[in-house]
Amino acid sequence: MPASRLDISLPFCGGLHIVLTTKIEVVNINGIKFHFCHLPLFLPLALALRTSGETVKKRMKPTTQDLEKDSAQVSSALVRGLEILRSFTPHDLSLGNQELIDRTGLPKATVSRMTATLVNLGYLDYDEMLGRYRIGPATIALGYSGLSANVVVHIAMPLMRKLAEKTGVAVAMGLREQQEMVYIANARSENPVSLRLNVGSRLPIWKTAMGLSYYAGMEESQREALLERMLQCEPEHAERILRLTNHALDDYARDGFVVSCGDWYSYINAVGVPFRPTDGTQLVAITCGGITDIAPRGVCYGEIGPALKELAAELQERLLGNSREAP
Incomplete structure (x- = not known):
């Protein structure tokens, strides 16, 4: 077989992938490429990650009820419609009514009414043959507009790619959305084994480097409110x-x-820094992460962490320069 870079991307829960690169390729009936040179070494890791993961379930509650109690200005219909849209993950090609009911906790009649409205507005597409819903063009356009307008992402991407190549681990940026972090940008190295999370993937705050670094960078009052909510939602943890x-x-x-070592998955270590742009835009978190063989604890503290701080400092300088050049 020719010696070329070929990837296998194994999906796990929460959008987590492990990518293996090697020279020998086999394609299954679904068109998925499998490469066997490195696969035996990392198969136990793949199986452990896949079987130890959490299944997709309802978003952490309470949501709609709390909002209705917190403010008389909140539209409960809008909140419920957005809960429907939030149910879709980057790996859901489509969802049926029962899946939406399970993930939102909303009554069947409410889900049916909300989905009909979202289809009419173009935020969902409905496949009549399958009886399932997909994200519609209006939702895609809205998300694309948000990312396209994010100056921080545009300026950070070259720095993130450079750091990914330097460290051999994946680099990502995320925003908080309730008790989760959402990926808004990512870069990964050409390392033979790397982790990949796609833009739009969601991570728990309290057990990931991205979430914990964001938590550390929050204002104290906001941090206390978030901690209280996490404890309410997951008292068992x-x-x-x-x-x-x-x-x-x-x-x-x-x-x-x-630094988070094995807190999310036992085979994954990661480092995160909070980053608050001086232009007043919202706080984000930037992380570097990889399997423990590539990012052991000592490397996280001694090399990756300082490199990530340097990236954040350079990003701040570039943002300041960009604001000075703006008309």
Whole structure:
């Protein structure tokens, strides 16, 4: 077989992928490429990640009810419609009514009414043959407009690609959405084995470097409110949530970055930094992560963390330069 770069992308829960690169290729009936030179070494990792993951379930509640109590200005119909749209992940080609009911916790009649409205507005497409819904062009256009207008992403991408090549791990940027982080940009190296999360993927805040670094960079009052909400939503994990969030604050106070070793998946280590642009736009988190063989704990603290801080500093300088040049 010719010696060329070929990838296998194995999807796991929450949008997590592990990408293996090698020289020998086999294509299955679904068109998925499998490469066997490195596969035996990392197959246990793949199986462990796949079987240890969480299944897709309802978004962390409460949502609609809390909003209705918090403000008389909130439109409950709009909130419920947005909950329908939030149910779709980057790996959902389509969803049926029952899946939307399960993920939102909304009554069947409400889901039917909301989906009909969203289809009429172009935010969902309905496949009559399958009886399933897909994200519609209006939703795609809205998301694209948001990313296209994000100056931070545009300026950060070259720096992120450079750091990915330097460290051999994946580099990503994310925003908070309730109790989750959402990927808005990512870059990965040409390393034979790398992790990949797609734009739009969601991660839990309290057990990922992206979420914990974002948490550490929040204003104290906002941080306290978020912690209270996470404890309310997942009381069974209260002790671990407190331990990891306190550790993140200690890391950030001491080093200026946050390290998470095996907290999300046992085979994954990552480093994160919060980044607040001086132009007043919202806080984001930037992370570097990889499997433990590539990003062991010592490398995370000694090399990746300082490199990530340098990226954040350079990004801030470039943003300042960009604002000075703007008319």
